[in-house]
Amino acid sequence: MPQNTQIESCPPPKATPIDASRIGLPSAQGLYHPKNEHDACGVGFVAHIKGKKSHAIIQQGLKILENLDHRGAVGADKLMGDGAGILIQIPDTLYRDELSQQGIILPPPGEYGVAMVFLPKETASRLACEQELERSVRAEGQVVLGWRNVPVDVDMPMSPAVRACEPVIRQLFIGRGDDV
Structure with a gap:
C-alpha cells in the first residue's frame, strides 16, 4: 500500500x-x-x-x-x-458444600473462579477437552481445584434436534495462582 x-x-x-x-x-x-x-x-x-x-x-x-x-x-x-440465561454471583456456599463432598476445599471467596464448560457427549473427546483445559489453566500459573457436574433437567421438553447435540455441562474450579 x-x-x-x-x-x-x-x-x-x-x-x-x-x-x-x-x-x-x-x-x-x-x-x-x-x-x-x-x-x-x-x-x-x-x-x-x-x-x-x-x-x-x-x-x-x-x-x-x-x-x-x-x-x-x-x-x-x-x-x-x-x-x-442469567449470570449471577458465584454461589459460594452451594459450591463449597457440594465440592466438600468430593474432598475439594475451596479457597476463600474471591480467590477462585468457575468456568462453565460445554463439552462433547462422546467420552474420549470430552476427556481430551478437559485435559486441555486443565493444561491451559496450569500453563497460565493458575490452580486446577476440581470439576463439578452441572445438574440438568433431562425430563424438560426439548426438540429432538437439540437433544441430539446437547452438550455435557461441567464447571471447572480454578484457584488463584501465586503470581496473581
Whole structure:
C-alpha cells in the first residue's frame, strides 16, 4: 500500500440527545448518566450499585429473560431456544458444600473462579477437552481445584434436534495462582 494512501472510514453515528426528564429516566448520579441510555434488544442488566446481594435482583433478571422471547430466544420450533440465561454471583456456599463432598476445599471467596464448560457427549473427546483445559489453566500459573457436574433437567421438553447435540455441562474450579 502506498505511504500517502488514506483509508477512509464511516463517521460514527450521531446519538440523539435524550431528555431524561421527559421520558422518566433518573437524573445523572454516581456512575449513572442518562446519556448512556440506548436500545440493546436482547440484553438486560440488573445490579445493586453497592454490590448488595438480593433475591429480588434474580427475580428481576428472570423477568427480563421472560421478556426476551420477542428477539428470538425461541425459534419456530418452540422446543428449541438459543440458551439465553442469567449470570449471577458465584454461589459460594452451594459450591463449597457440594465440592466438600468430593474432598475439594475451596479457597476463600474471591480467590477462585468457575468456568462453565460445554463439552462433547462422546467420552474420549470430552476427556481430551478437559485435559486441555486443565493444561491451559496450569500453563497460565493458575490452580486446577476440581470439576463439578452441572445438574440438568433431562425430563424438560426439548426438540429432538437439540437433544441430539446437547452438550455435557461441567464447571471447572480454578484457584488463584501465586503470581496473581
